Amino acid sequence: MAYALRKVGLLLLTLWAAVTLNFLLPRLMPGTPADAAIAKLSQNGPVSEATRAAIEAQLGLPTGNLWQQYVDYLRQVVTLDFGTSFTFYPQPVSELVTQALPYTIILVGTVTIVAFVLGTLTGVLAAWKRGTWLDALPTLTGTFASAFPYFWTALLLLFFAGYVFHWFPTSGAYGPTATPAFDWAFISDALYHAALPALTILVTSLGGWILGMRNAMINTLGDDYVTFAEANGLKSRTVALRYAARNAILPNLTGFGLALGGVVGGSILVERVFNYPGIGYLLYNSVVNQDYPLMQALFLMITVSVLIANFLVDILYGVLDPRTRR
Amino acid sequence: MTTTEQIKTVSDAPVGRPSRWKTVARIGSTLWSNWKSRLGLIILGLFILVAIFAPLIAPYGGSQDGFERSSDASAAHWLGTTAAGEDVLSQLIYGTRVSVFVGFVAGFFSTVVAVLIGLSWGYVRGFIADVINFIVNLFLVIPGLPLMIVIAAYLQNGGIAMIIAVIVITGWAWGARVLRSQTQSLRSRDFVTAARFSGESAFRIVFREILPNMTSLIVGSFFGAATAAILAEAGLEFLGLGDSTTVSWGTMLFWAQNSNALLTGQWVLLFAPGLCIALLATSLTLINFGVDGISNPRLREGSK
Numbered sequence: 361m362a363y364a365l366r367k368v369g370l371l372l373l374t375l376w377a378a379v380t381l382n383f384l385l386p387r388l389m390p391g392t393p394a395d396a397a398i399a400k401l402s403q404n405g406p407v408s409e410a411t412r413a414a415i416e417a418q419l420g421l422p423t424g425n426l427w428q429q430y431v432d433y434l435r436q437v438v439t440l441d442f443g444t445s446f447t448f449y450p451q452p453v454s455e456l457v458t459q460a461l462p463y464t465i466i467l468v469g470t471v472t473i474v475a476f477v478l479g480t481l482t483g484v485l486a487a488w489k490r491g492t493w494l495d496a497l498p499t500l501t502g503t504f505a506s507a508f509p510y511f512w513t514a515l516l517l518l519f520f521a522g523y524v525f526h527w528f529p530t531s532g533a534y535g536p537t538a539t540p541a542f543d544w545a546f547i548s549d550a551l552y553h554a555a556l557p558a559l560t561i562l563v564t565s566l567g568g569w570i571l572g573m574r575n576a577m578i579n580t581l582g583d584d585y586v587t588f589a590e591a592n593g594l595k596s597r598t599v600a601l602r603y604a605a606r607n608a609i610l611p612n613l614t615g616f617g618l619a620l621g622g623v624v625g626g627s628i629l630v631e632r633v634f635n636y637p638g639i640g641y642l643l644y645n646s647v648v649n650q651d652y653p654l655m656q657a658l659f660l661m662i663t664v665s666v667l668i669a670n671f672l673v674d675i676l677y678g679v680l681d682p683r684t685r686r
Numbered sequence: 687m688t689t690t691e692q693i694k695t696v697s698d699a700p701v702g703r704p705s706r707w708k709t710v711a712r713i714g715s716t717l718w719s720n721w722k723s724r725l726g727l728i729i730l731g732l733f734i735l736v737a738i739f740a741p742l743i744a745p746y747g748g749s750q751d752g753f754e755r756s757s758d759a760s761a762a763h764w765l766g767t768t769a770a771g772e773d774v775l776s777q778l779i780y781g782t783r784v785s786v787f788v789g790f791v792a793g794f795f796s797t798v799v800a801v802l803i804g805l806s807w808g809y810v811r812g813f814i815a816d817v818i819n820f821i822v823n824l825f826l827v828i829p830g831l832p833l834m835i836v837i838a839a840y841l842q843n844g845g846i847a848m849i850i851a852v853i854v855i856t857g858w859a860w861g862a863r864v865l866r867s868q869t870q871s872l873r874s875r876d877f878v879t880a881a882r883f884s885g886e887s888a889f890r891i892v893f894r895e896i897l898p899n900m901t902s903l904i905v906g907s908f909f910g911a912a913t914a915a916i917l918a919e920a921g922l923e924f925l926g927l928g929d930s931t932t933v934s935w936g937t938m939l940f941w942a943q944n945s946n947a948l949l950t951g952q953w954v955l956l957f958a959p960g961l962c963i964a965l966l967a968t969s970l971t972l973i974n975f976g977v978d979g980i981s982n983p984r985l986r987e988g989s990k
Contacts, residue, residue, distance in 0.1 A: 370820075377824055389840035507913060507967035509920050512960030515939065515948075519956060523948050530948075618827075625829050629921055633943070643832060644925060647839040659836050663828050670827050 363678050371671040378663045382656055383433050387426070442657035447649040453657045456642060463533050464626040464638030467554050471561045472623055476616045478562075479569025480609065486570060487577035487608075488600045499574060502567030510564035511629035517556050518633055528556045531635040557634045561627050565619075572615060577608035610681055614673050621669025625662035709898075713905060716980050723976025729969035733962075736779055737786040746773040748780030748933040756950055765954050768938075769945030777933050778958055784934035785966055788846060788919040792853040793912030799854065800861030800907055801897070807862065808869025809892045822866075825859035834918060838927040845929040849922055853915045861907035868903055872896050902980035909977060913970040920963045935959035 436442060442453035486495040522530035529535065529552065538549045580586060581604050589599045626640030635641065639658060646654035717723040736743060745764075746753075751771040759766045765774035807818040834852045841848045872878060873896070881895045897904075922928055923936025926944075930937050942948075942955040 373820070374824060374827070377820075378828065381824075381828075385836065386840055389837075503971065504968055507917075507971045508964045509917050509924075509960060509967070511921060511924055512939070512956075512964065515943070515956050515960065519948050519953055523951070622829060625832050628831055628835065629924070632925060643835065647835055648926065650839065650842075655836060655839060659832055662832050666827055666829055 364675060367671060367674050367678075371667065374667055375664065378667060379434070379437055379660065380430075382660045382663070383430060386652060386656070387429075437660065443653040445646075445654045446651040447645065447654070448651075453654050456654060457639070457657060457661065460637055460639050460642045461624075463636065464631070464640065465623060467557060467636065467638060468561060468623045468626055469620070471558045472565070472616075472619050475562050475565045476569055476612075476619065479566045480573045480612055482566075483570045483573025483612075484577060484600060484605045484608075486574045487581060487604070488596075490574075490578060495574070498570045502570040505564060505567035506571075508564070510560065511633055513564055514557070514560040514630050514633040517560055521556060529553050533637050554636075557627070557630050557636050560630050560633075568615070569612060572612045573605075573608065576611050577604055580604045580608045583607075610677070613680070614677065617669050617673030617676070618666065621666040622662075624665035709901065713901065713980060717973060717976040720976035723973045726969040726972025726975070729965060730973065733782055733786055733966050733969070737782040740779050740783055744773075744776040744779040746776040748772075748776055749931070750776070756945075756947075756952060758952070759954065765958060766952060768941060768955065769947065769950075770941070774938075774955060774958065777938055778935070778962060780933045781935040781938060781959065782962070784846065784932060784936075785916050785919065785963065788850055788853070789912040789916040789966070789970070792850045792857070792915035792919070793908050795850070795854045796857040796911040796915070797861060797904060797908040799858035800865055800911070801904060803858070804862035804865030805869050805892050805897060805900075808866040809873060809888065809896070822859050822862055825856070826863065828856075830856045831918075831921070834922060835925065835927060838922055845932065849919050849928050850915075852922070853918050857911055857914055857918070861911060864907060865900060865903060868900055869896055872899055902977055905980065906974055906977040909970045909974045913967045913974075916963065916967050916970075935963050 440454060444450050445453050445456055448456055482498050486498050489495050518530060521527045533553050534540065534546065534549050535553070538546050540546060583604075586599060586604050589603045590596075594603075624639060626638045626643075628640035628644055630636070631638045631640035632644050639662070643655065643658045643662075645651070646658060717727060740748075749772065753763065753767045753771045753773060755767060755771045756769050757763060757767045763773050763775065765778065767773055768777070803818065803822070807815060807822070810818075834856050837852050837855065838844070838848065841852070844851075869892075878891060878895060881891045886895070919928075919934070920936040920939070923930075923932070923934055924939045924943075926940050928934075928936065930940060936959075938959040939956065942952075942959075947953075947955040
């Protein structure tokens, strides 16, 4: 219980730090959103003081001293009121986020779970058959896949499967004629559009799970209890899965928890390549258009979800491995 | 790192000053003896040569335009030209400079920060250690790419220096954590206790006594950080967050997607810069196979 309470305290402290960082970041940087807007305008001619005041008023810029701004900001965060977007004016930020969230969660979430299960099982197999091609092949591909720029993998898939062979659509989450609805026509269309981004994320994330599981399991395979289980004449499948893999999975489970938290952030580069309208693409858009309210809200949301996932993993870890409770 | 080698180093060099070059040479020969890292060193060496001699190798200037637009491969332009009428091969050659430079500089600074923080964090105890622990964990847990993108957005088209700064800010924490745990395990060794009893300052114990024992970890985290930096730089430039007038592999991919090279079927524009990024990053990963062997003889090739 003391372990859980300490973790809750740490979570609250970290949340506060992340929220404050999000508040300080734009204020530490040179210039304000109004400066950026005026810099764009001034390319077409001089900007008057009145125009400047009008822009500042329109963008709803913070007023008062830093402390007052901080208090206002905290109130906004607690009430989940992130203001209006600059680019999609007058749509509120929260509405844009709610629109994008389902696409990212379904696409990246599903692929993350599939990649974890597939990668971990392959890792178990590789460790159990170490020294054979069943070990060498996945280990080698996994290692090199981590050095590949994954947006390049996305671009190549887009080019060959999308533009050259026309197997899959090249952009968006659904066709131009489809309207989002909960029927078979739309869902099949959405799945068809999600195929390439899903394949990219699967290919690029599989390697990490394989390597993590393999290396952890090679360690547990050397432990006495595994030798003992083998000496007792247990079936090799039972030894591999029930004895060695069960203890080796802990580090990978941590990674899985963090990856689930990272799902909310989406896969920015992949979503950009395929113009997939998820959170990552929204973040990209907000950055390119200097849409600060949207950007701040997205970054806060992405960070908070990772923090909470991290917290849940810590708690789970304490349950699964009592040694970590100290 | 065998015992005989250590004794030799001490007896050869003037007292208290082991030669740095000997250490570098020893690391080099350990890396060269492993075929994976040898291959990595050769690929990396080629890229460095291309980067240094870019003006001699490249047929045209990196941003020299005015050629026929979007042309396919020909005798004058081996890899064709871009939509803005620049020679693709020349851009590729000049682009090497940016990636190699960013990789090494950002990797170096990330490692320096990681060493400074990781080692002091591993050595101190009590309240300060808790505070550092909190800060490092915060940086570890905040998602790197979104943070990089957001900072890059606030700094607006800052060019290479901005990209390096962003990569260092977001990239040091992992190395710091690895170095810290190694420092913690070395702290209780006899030679550290001996140094403490002989009255050496904490600073000297950490950076003169403990640090040399972690050479392989530091070299490893340098190559790891450099790989991450090269990939991050390419990603940021591909998103158009750097200075898009710089000629680099990332901006080449950015322009390739934004000038519809996919539609016109100019796959070289897409394929070549990505392949170079992948090769350069792979070479660093390959080198790191041998780095593990510097400190752990059990991981050396052929000694299983």
